[in-house]
Amino acid sequence: MKTMTIQSKDKEPHEIKQDFPVNFDNLEAKAKEILPLGNFEYIRGGAGQEQTMRNNRIAFESYAFIPQLLNDTSSIDTSISLFGISFPKPFIFAPVGMNMLEHPDGELAVIRAASKLNIPYALSTVSSYSLEEVAEVAPDHTKFFQLYWSKEEEISFSMISRAEAAGYRAIVLTIDTTVSGWRTGDLKINFSPLSQGFAKGNYVNDPIFRKNLLNGSYENYIDGILKNIDHAHLTWAHIEKIKKHTKLPVLLKGILHPNDAVKALESGIDGLIVSNHGGRQLDGVIGSLDALPNITKVVNGRVPVLFDSGVYSGVDAFKALALGADAVCIGRPYVYGLAIAGEQGVQNVMMNLYNELVTTMTLAGTSSMEELKKVELVKRNNQM
Ligand SMILES: Cc1cc2nc3c(=O)[nH]c(=O)nc-3n(C[C@H](O)[C@H](O)[C@H](O)COP(=O)(O)O)c2cc1C
Numbered sequence: 615m616k617t618m619t620i621q622s623k624d625k626e627p628h629e630i631k632q633d634f635p636v637n638f639d640n641l642e643a644k645a646k647e648i649l650p651l652g653n654f655e656y657i658r659g660g661a662g663q664e665q666t667m668r669n670n671r672i673a674f675e676s677y678a679f680i681p682q683l684l685n686d687t688s689s690i691d692t693s694i695s696l697f698g699i700s701f702p703k704p705f706i707f708a709p710v711g712m713n714m715l716e717h718p719d720g721e722l723a724v725i726r727a728a729s730k731l732n733i734p735y736a737l738s739t740v741s742s743y744s745l746e747e748v749a750e751v752a753p754d755h756t757k758f759f760q761l762y763w764s765k766e767e768e769i770s771f772s773m774i775s776r777a778e779a780a781g782y783r784a785i786v787l788t789i790d791t792t793v794s795g796w797r798t799g800d801l802k803i804n805f806s807p808l809s810q811g812f813a814k815g816n817y818v819n820d821p822i823f824r825k826n827l828l829n830g831s832y833e834n835y836i837d838g839i840l841k842n843i844d845h846a847h848l849t850w851a852h853i854e855k856i857k858k859h860t861k862l863p864v865l866l867k868g869i870l871h872p873n874d875a876v877k878a879l880e881s882g883i884d885g886l887i888v889s890n891h892g893g894r895q896l897d898g899v900i901g902s903l904d905a906l907p908n909i910t911k912v913v914n915g916r917v918p919v920l921f922d923s924g925v926y927s928g929v930d931a932f933k934a935l936a937l938g939a940d941a942v943c944i945g946r947p948y949v950y951g952l953a954i955a956g957e958q959g960v961q962n963v964m965m966n967l968y969n970e971l972v973t974t975m976t977l978a979g980t981s982s983m984e985e986l987k988k989v990e991l992v993k994r995n996n997q998m
């Protein structure tokens with residue numbers, strides 16, 4: 615593979631493989647060639663008729679921005695600050711479960727890429743490698759732990775304590791996975807990612823989970839994970855308990871309604887992630903980007919508002935940031951990069967997104983996140 619070196623604005627040289635797919639469709643097509651069909655469809659697919667997935671894209675396509683020119687954009691500052699820490703790029707790795715479905719190095723490859731690029735990394739509860747193994751690879755890098763609430767709450771509290779002990783900097787509680795979405799693609803071929811055994815990382819050595827396993831509450835790990843993962847009983851009352859249990863900032867992932875954003879603030883939540891889970895959970899909901907402006911309005915800068923679902927280019931990231939997101943979380947693109955070329959693939963994807971964002975900022979006359987936030991957008995009614 616030919617390589618070239620790109621000098622990014624945060625002064626770290628990054629190598630990009632020239633024959634690595636650049637745009638999202640090509641990335642997805644390449645991953646499809648490489649991955650077993652079930653794994654690929656699980657990653658690509660969404661819930662139901664995939665209306666929500668389409669709504670995500672329609673939302674991005676509906677916004678257009680109006681550049682203002684003859685501003686000095688010879689130096690672009692993309693840095694952001696989150697919970698008192700500064701990062702050179704406005705990106706975050708979204709939590710994505712079971713990375714061994716894509717590559718044997720799984721989350722270890724992703725955290726290596728994240729730490730080289732200095733992009734915060736959110737590890738999933740259902741990771742293939744444990745939170746401790748991931749932390750060991752990059753002890754000083756900023757990591758968040760995404761929590762799927764367990765039916766047996768002691769397991770969740772145990773995982774939070776382990777994340778604290780291993781140096782994770784925040785807990786991201788995902789609230790949109792009350793039950794797993796109606797994933798028609800997986801149902802069609804009877805594909806069950808959990809049954810492949812790649813979701814065990816955080817459960818295998820969890821003291822509470824093991825105790826229950828030995829007590830015979832579950833037949834095996836997979837049975838135990840399946841029995842624990844749905845959280846339909848989770849309510850606002852739990853947030854108080856979680857906040858009491860940990861000193862770490864707690865973010866809620868999956869906020870779409872401004873009323874929920876208000877409740878989150880009233881409950882003392884430290885940050886929000888506007889997300890519809892990439893259209894994988896509830897079909898027929900609003901595009902995530904369409905939910906963003908009303909939420910940033912009610913939050914009004916009191917806590918960080920992060921964003922995900924459908925960010926597939928630097929221009930998409932630009933639009934989400936212009937609509938008030940403090941950082942954007944990247945999901946499927948990096949997962950495809952991981953499938954294609956492991957750690958290097960993850961780096962390539964993130965650097966392509968980043969370099970396109972920098973190019974977009976330069977052309978749009980915006981040299982910092984503050985200026986980007988002032989960009990004017992127009993929304994048109996789009997049919998795709
Ligand atoms: C294969 C896959 C697995 C995921 N696993 C999790 C998970 O374990 N926990 C979680 O909160 N979100 C999970 N997500 C959702 C992502 O965090 C994120 O919300 C989503 O990927 C954003 O949509 P996008 O990929 O279209 O940008 C997963 C997404 C994918 C594609």
Ligand SMILES: O=C(O)C(=O)c1ccccc1
Pocket residue numbers: 711740791794808813843891894
């Ligand atoms: O597939 C997903 O999107 C996801 O979040 C999940 C939920 C439960 C188990 C594994 C992954």
